[in-house]
Amino acid sequence: MHFADEWNSGSRRQELRKEFEGGQPFPHLVLRPFLGEAGLRAVREELEKVDATEKETDLFRFFQTEDFAARLSKAATEESSPKKRRIEKKSSALESIARLFGSQDYRSLIQEITGCGELSERVDLATQVYTKGSHLLCHDDVIGTRKVSFIYYMTDPEEEWSKEEGGALELFPSNPARKGTPASIPTKELLPMSDSLAIFLVEPGVSFHAVREVRGDRARVSLQGWLHAPSLEETRNFGQRDLATLQQILDTRAGAGKVEPEEVEEPLADLGELTQEDWKLLSKWLAPSYCDPKQLQAVAGEFSESSYAVLAEFLRPDLAKEVSEDLEAVDAADGFEPDAEETVPKYDTGLCDGWELVGPPHLRRFLRYGGCQEGSKEATPHARLGKTMASLAEELFASDSFLRWLRACTGLDPRSRGRPQVRRFRPGMDYTVAAKAAGQEEEAAELDAILTFALGDSSCEKSQAEDLKGAASEQWASEEVGGFECYLAADEDEETVEAQEVYRGADTDGPLVNLPAVPNALCLVMRDSKTLRFLKYLSRDAPSSRADISASYRVDAPESSEEEDEGVGEDAAA
Template identity: 30%
Template structure:
């Protein structure tokens, strides 16, 4: 009996489309061309929270995407890049595929085909309709390939750069294994309290799967999102891309629209560099100005100190400091905190010489053994025996959550009464709070049996605010402190960081007599665990030059971390990993950026510290 060679039912061969639109459509899942599917997806996106976003599973032809993944794995070279805002493996120049030679189809034919169909007019029209974003450019293609391996992450930002109108991420992890929630690498979306101020905690999360796309309309001040850290030894491969405002000659082009969009909408970086968000920043950046008589007292005492001249050779001895600067009572008080070796004339002279040479100073084992041992015992106990709150709603007195999270996030104690920031109204109610920090009063209100660690940390913070310590600081640096701010901080693994920002000179000091052009920053690091030295788990405090970007840089590929350190590390001035009982002093002006790198889930503990800032000015001995 003759067998019928034509397959029947589902086995019928697909008809090959003869026109270009048909060819494009055939490479997508047929469901996306269904009007009902589009209408339902449009409504789903409209109703989504915290802002309008959507996702489609099994977007493109499975064979095509598997072939794309194979090409990427075999033909694309990835370079690990790390800045204050991300750690990721990128391809090419910021992974921008437009920079590749697309004539070389023999090397990347499937990747090239995928790019062309993702920017085809028929598919762009679907995205335009379901997102409500309006017409999208097909000529301004903007894509990148990233692979997130263990420890990789991208912190909170809103994707507002240049003429971007829609953001998308097409996921390409291992197609034969389901990507699980505990792997990390999820796309997390953050609600906004008001425009440009995201909440500390995300309210939606997508666990990515192979051949799934997530997308959202770029909404200035609202489309905040991040990529959580990947926690396992797996590759979370993805193609990131943007659709832009139509260009001249394209459908939907409106003269002047792009220029107005760029002018009106502020990027995440520009927001952080402006003063717009200061009302919504917690902790507040104000430093309390010291009483005039105290400032004058410090200046008079420094006038009488012997000059510390630059040595002509190593054998030249520096004059010892005049210890009458400190009274017996003050020396006794200092000795109850500071290691003895740093309270002798010789010890202070060594510190003074090092600081004057480099404008920064690292003092190991700063606290004496008794104080250090007690703190280490208490902090280690809290690390191992107490649950650390990871959501702002669970943070309890006296701790608070630093915000907004596109600038920083950590737990802190600032000496003020407690605000939990449990909801938007709590935050808004505290915008005009003129309360000044008072660690003495705060400590009196704590239950010491429950908050013994916090009580001891506050005791050290009080010490840093004492007149005796500020006199000691003046003696070591030969700078007169004019103001101060002291914070106790805890940076939780898998959660906390500060992004690189410039120094913000305090407007309160405009009436202070004399030139104040720098801030002295001190960080007493009290991190009880090891394993930070390599930098792989983050948590390091980094100071770097604020290098100006090239004026002819393509602003559309300039990412939210444009203030990154360069590949050679030439911009890095100081890189201090977390340690135990180490005081880092840095004299900083507006040309220096500083940040605390995101602390990885792999860290063995939180990064603990007490940080302080003092506006300072030099005292000229000729003025006495």
């Protein structure tokens, strides 16, 4: 097996070098055809017999086979043995393509096209299969000695891949205002056309890319590979390794990274006990059951057992209905109805009337309400939703009354006002990655309070079909469409970019607790410094956007014995 003769010409390689260097937002190139249709079909036929394991973390979801580098090594060993020389055996298509990508001919092609310099003989190869709903979030591929990334697409050759099927390789420009971070929106999309090879150099803080969620019924099949530098010091831009996206992720998971500067809150004085004035303010927002001291005692008992509690039907019904109707209207205006024709939404959808895009995308992407500017329209669904939720955040979540109420529910003393923020996660676009609270001290703890709104049983009118209500709630509960808050234990082993061969999370233990999107529910979770938190990528198949008010209050962690750890982790896992 060999690549197309067209790529052997010296003059053609010179043309490809210019095309590669002129690629935007960073140098890249696509070669097509690469193997030819016969070679492509032979590999596809054998892949149907190969087992693939589903991989899912905060960063990705897809199926992946074994590393074919091991297959390549085994084939080479067999070829060199006397017995192998005596008995001729036709190589399989997978062995042949593994040898091709590990050959000197292929390395020479890549070196001439990219100008990458010396390469070692090491090659990593694995097949990835993206079915409907699969995705890979923004990153730069910088791990170990990787120097060149290449993707050979083995999608169905019977019909050209279309944009509506999703699965595009997205290329992100660097953010000029923040070194080492990608801009929020990609500027180039490469569709996974069959028998094409995409190539780019692996460079920290530069080679930002992602795979858009697959939306069609056909699988996005590719062979993902990396060529390596002879040593770590010979990787591209070695002096900027601290800008690698994985290193930034690891920093946030260690509590050292900050996405943006945050104002340090002054510690609060003793809050005192709940008063009649507190109950009066709380009754303006909360359902009557949560203004009953006996109910709060029951919540406190549940919370003490597991370090978290989910309070259903939290807001007054009329207020919850108002927010739900506004969210439904916003989704309709943005084209997010379940039967909408737009299967691959645009990243600027919903950026209006006070809603701003939050990034950078290798750490998070969602909309946050910052308030309507003077003179803007206030009667739009977007403005109504934002203003109502902002009132909740400012008048309830940041109030002394609510802090005292939280203490009654959890037995914890809030030491800050939580910086409540109004967020919206759009289907097919938004998420956060696993991280600790920015700047969280080793012995500190935080009490998360998240009030969620989404399409589901309690947000639907009684006149609506029961199957619509049930289907929406079942989708959220299944976790198949994402949108859930996940808490998991941090890996205490020393982690660096050089130590990682896969993005963290692929082979770790399961989460401590997942909290699906439940309409009009308040989730209270205490997490210590050893607990990570993320909101799973929201699939385009989700029944609606997820809107929430999220606040994190500093608290004094309760004393624990040597056998008991603090936070949601150990209690929830027990």
